[in-house]
Amino acid sequence: MTDARAAVAEAFRAEWGRIVAGLIARTGNWDLAEECTADAFAAALESWPRDGVPDRPGAWLTTTARNRAVDRLRRAKAGEAKLRLLAATATADEPPASDHVVHGDHGDHGVHGPRDDRLRLLYTCCHPALGFEAQVALALRTLTGLTTAEIARAFLVPESTMAKRLVRAKQKIRVARIPYRVPPPHQLPERTGAVLGVVYLLFNEGYGATSGDGAMRPELTREALRLAGLVAELMPDQPEALGLLALLRLHDARAATRIGAGGELVPLEEQDRGEWNRATIAEAVGLLQRALRRERPGPYQLQAMIAACHAAAARPEDTDWPRIVRLYDQLLEHVPSPVVRLNRAVAVAMADGPEAGLALVDAVAPELGDYPLLPATRADLLRRAGRRTEAAEQYRTALEVAGNDGERRYLARRLAELDRV
Amino acid sequence: MDTVSQPTDQPIRYLLLISADEALEPEVISDEGLRRFQEWFADLERRGVLRAHEGLHPSAMATTVRVRDGEVLLTDGPFMETKDQIGGFALIECADLDEAVEIAAGHPAARFGQVEIRPVR
Numbered sequence: 001m002t003d004a005r006a007a008v009a010e011a012f013r014a015e016w017g018r019i020v021a022g023l024i025a026r027t028g029n030w031d032l033a034e035e036c037t038a039d040a041f042a043a044a045l046e047s048w049p050r051d052g053v054p055d056r057p058g059a060w061l062t063t064t065a066r067n068r069a070v071d072r073l074r075r076a077k078a079g080e081a082k083l084r085l086l087a088a089t090a091t092a093d094e095p096p097a098s099d100h101v102v103h104g105d106h107g108d109h110g111v112h113g114p115r116d117d118r119l120r121l122l123y124t125c126c127h128p129a130l131g132f133e134a135q136v137a138l139a140l141r142t143l144t145g146l147t148t149a150e151i152a153r154a155f156l157v158p159e160s161t162m163a164k165r166l167v168r169a170k171q172k173i174r175v176a177r178i179p180y181r182v183p184p185p186h187q188l189p190e191r192t193g194a195v196l197g198v199v200y201l202l203f204n205e206g207y208g209a210t211s212g213d214g215a216m217r218p219e220l221t222r223e224a225l226r227l228a229g230l231v232a233e234l235m236p237d238q239p240e241a242l243g244l245l246a247l248l249r250l251h252d253a254r255a256a257t258r259i260g261a262g263g264e265l266v267p268l269e270e271q272d273r274g275e276w277n278r279a280t281i282a283e284a285v286g287l288l289q290r291a292l293r294r295e296r297p298g299p300y301q302l303q304a305m306i307a308a309c310h311a312a313a314a315r316p317e318d319t320d321w322p323r324i325v326r327l328y329d330q331l332l333e334h335v336p337s338p339v340v341r342l343n344r345a346v347a348v349a350m351a352d353g354p355e356a357g358l359a360l361v362d363a364v365a366p367e368l369g370d371y372p373l374l375p376a377t378r379a380d381l382l383r384r385a386g387r388r389t390e391a392a393e394q395y396r397t398a399l400e401v402a403g404n405d406g407e408r409r410y411l412a413r414r415l416a417e418l419d420r421v
Numbered sequence: 422m423d424t425v426s427q428p429t430d431q432p433i434r435y436l437l438l439i440s441a442d443e444a445l446e447p448e449v450i451s452d453e454g455l456r457r458f459q460e461w462f463a464d465l466e467r468r469g470v471l472r473a474h475e476g477l478h479p480s481a482m483a484t485t486v487r488v489r490d491g492e493v494l495l496t497d498g499p500f501m502e503t504k505d506q507i508g509g510f511a512l513i514e515c516a517d518l519d520e521a522v523e524i525a526a527g528h529p530a531a532r533f534g535q536v537e538i539r540p541v542r
Binding site for chain 2: 127129175176177178179183187
């Protein structure tokens with residue numbers, strides 16, 4: 001009984017997105033696809049505990065969802081053509097006997113080879129004609145099966161707001177006819193960038209929550225990790241997809257040590273490195289090495305290399321800061337943004353001393369405007385330089401603009417330390 | 422609602438509303454501007470997607486009509502007094518939004534103004 005329920009839960013994680021994507025491909029109807037997939041899981045919850053878990057749960061669910069769609073279309077008197085299409089593909093969209101995983105060599109099976117409907121779904125969700133928030137919400141709903149209520153909670157908006165956002169996005173896909181496909185080769189680079197960007201920003205939103213009580217929103221990072229795994233699985237010949245997955249796993253390996261007992265953010269140098277998840281790090285480094293062998297570096301691979309550099313240092317003082325500075329130099333060639341320059345300035349401060357870093361921070365500050373991490377970064381470097389009064393002043397400014405309580409607690413602690421001595 | 426949207430090969434119609442700052446009109450009618458426009462037009466003819474296309478007189482020539490309480494009210498000028506104004510439109514019939522975006526992006530005014538793509542009911 002509980003085994004059967006666990007099997008349904010497991011199948012939900014593994015199969016939801018694939019079944020929804022397949023049904024959209026066959027019917028062109030997003031609501032129908034979601035509803036029939038949900039019906040199939042409801043049916044599984046009823047029948048698996050009673051009749052046992054089928055040998056191939058994915059195939060069982062696919063067939064059940066498809067039969068439901070056929071019934072619904074019959075009742076809606078849909079055209080014969082579409083019913084035939086559903087029937088004709090009855091065997092084509094069953095899952096492979098063994099699941100593809102991210103490990104192993106996929107040869108040339110990339111976006112130009114045999115592909116999964118989930119990839120079409122992902123690119124369609126991330127179509128630039130949809131707003132970013134709609135892209136993320138739609139990807140979560142259709143690919144991971146998060147409910148509207150769960151997505152609303154994750155984004156701290158009322159459920160009705162999220163429901164409207166999802167309805168509107170699906171309506172626009174239908175009415176404006178956003179094509180359900182992986183874009184043609186000449187559009188792939190920018191469109192793939194958008195797909196990876198959605199996953200990356202989703203993770204960041206969870207990892208360094210820009211709002212809310214906690215410093216982290218683990219439900220967001222978890223779903224971002226799942227999507228990143230899926231993207232890497234679906235685009236095995238895109239090194240940036242692997243690089244992104246490696247980057248997120250490396251961050252995730254440290255997640256438990258990033259938040260202290262009092263809910264405060266713990267900076268890298270004070271984290272308990274013994275508690276970092278070494279297995280996850282090793283796996284991520286393996287993914288990164290596979291990506292790097294393609295010799296097409298990009299921003300996610302470079303950021304993963306920086307994260308791997310930190311992960312490789314047994315103690316903070318073992319960190320190879322000059323190498324990190326060089327990696328930031330390379331990253332700047334891909335992403336010439338002031339935020340990257342600010343991060344590079346911190347690495348320079350660690351390699352060459354705080355005053356060198358502060359000079360670089362001052363140089364980039366005008367471009368950063370009121371970027372909330374600017375005063376916090378300045379404050380830390382001033383503290384390292386022993387410029388206590390200025391440091392305290394910057395910590396106070398940082399406290400005013402900090403996005404979440406974890407950050408505020410960290411900043412308050414630093415400020416108290418300066419005031420105390 | 423249990424309507425079924427069709428994945429269909431039927432073409433879809435879009436209205437392209439082309440707007441820009443009217444002060445930039447010299448740019449539109451410059452030799453370079455006209456050459457770009459002709460290229461765009463030739464591309465549309467090659468694709469066979471154009472159903473209607475017109476350029477408009479400036480918004481200062483517009484008259485806006487409202488009926489309130491049975492009374493016909495006229496305003497001298499466009500319905501919205503914004504810097505950018507609609508200067509022309511094209512009705513196209515093509516495969517999907519991606520093709521409409523390609524066509525819209527090829528319009529010379531997209532470089533300094535914008536093109537709004539509206540699916541036709």
